[in-house]
Amino acid sequence: MFRPFPALFGAAIALLLAMGGARAADEALPLPPDIPRLAEGPQYEECLDLLRTDPDGALSFAESWEGAGGGEGAKQCGALAMLALGEPEKAAERLEALARNSAASATARAAVFAQAVQGWMLANQAGRAFAAATMGLTIAPDDTGLMLDRAVALGTLGRYRESLEDLARVTAAEPDRAEAFVFQAAALRHLDRLPEAAKAVDHALALAPRNAEALLERGILRQLRGDAKGARADWQQVLAVAPDSAAADLAQQNLALNEAGPKRR
Numbered sequence: 001m002f003r004p005f006p007a008l009f010g011a012a013i014a015l016l017l018a019m020g021g022a023r024a025a026d027e028a029l030p031l032p033p034d035i036p037r038l039a040e041g042p043q044y045e046e047c048l049d050l051l052r053t054d055p056d057g058a059l060s061f062a063e064s065w066e067g068a069g070g071g072e073g074a075k076q077c078g079a080l081a082m083l084a085l086g087e088p089e090k091a092a093e094r095l096e097a098l099a100r101n102s103a104a105s106a107t108a109r110a111a112v113f114a115q116a117v118q119g120w121m122l123a124n125q126a127g128r129a130f131a132a133a134t135m136g137l138t139i140a141p142d143d144t145g146l147m148l149d150r151a152v153a154l155g156t157l158g159r160y161r162e163s164l165e166d167l168a169r170v171t172a173a174e175p176d177r178a179e180a181f182v183f184q185a186a187a188l189r190h191l192d193r194l195p196e197a198a199k200a201v202d203h204a205l206a207l208a209p210r211n212a213e214a215l216l217e218r219g220i221l222r223q224l225r226g227d228a229k230g231a232r233a234d235w236q237q238v239l240a241v242a243p244d245s246a247a248a249d250l251a252q253q254n255l256a257l258n259e260a261g262p263k264r265r
Helices: 012-017 042-053 055-067 071-084 088-101 106-122 126-139 144-156 160-173 178-190 194-207 212-224 228-241 246-264
Strands: none
Touching: 042 055, 042 071, 055 071, 071 088, 071 106, 088 106, 088 126, 106 126, 106 144, 126 144, 144 160, 144 178, 160 178, 178 194, 178 212, 194 212, 212 228, 212 246, 228 246
């Protein structure tokens, strides 16, 4: 019998980091496009520039700079270099400590907490990700990005009803945020609320017709409702629109299960 892979909550990191695909633990990871600024000055700019082209060099630069009194800017750059180099647990620990103790604005600290969440998710520690997102929301309670991050962590932990509470806040504040509706659909599916899940994913696709995660989720819902042909079409479209993504990996696995099912019966 066909049983879909966990899908959206398993592929959540791709959305959180906009990475576009799963990677090995020791493979360099691209960085978020907008890094919250905890410092100013030429050394900070040089370190951030190195992050995008030479993470090893950025880490060496940050360590030397921190030893010379580089402060929060050096600590942040070093932690992000670790994240880029595939050391998410170390990076998350440092980013979380930095966010707790920083003298920066609440907005910047919340953004660093969000980076810690990303690290914990990459380290497969959803409980720590949930805690970091909650700490961030205590200082920036209206930060919808952190709400979405926490919803993903909650979903990964199997706490779908709580995840839906955060997702409802996100969609109320940002009704055009397609990925929030995708995660909403996944949470509803796990709660066996399939008609509501279908409505949520249809809304996501109305907002973003080529959203790979939404197509993946709609395929799962179609399969569960007996529409194997529609499911295959959605998963094949995932492969077409995002061939190197985590969603594509899951779609390919689901296609294989879909094809194997009738042979086993």
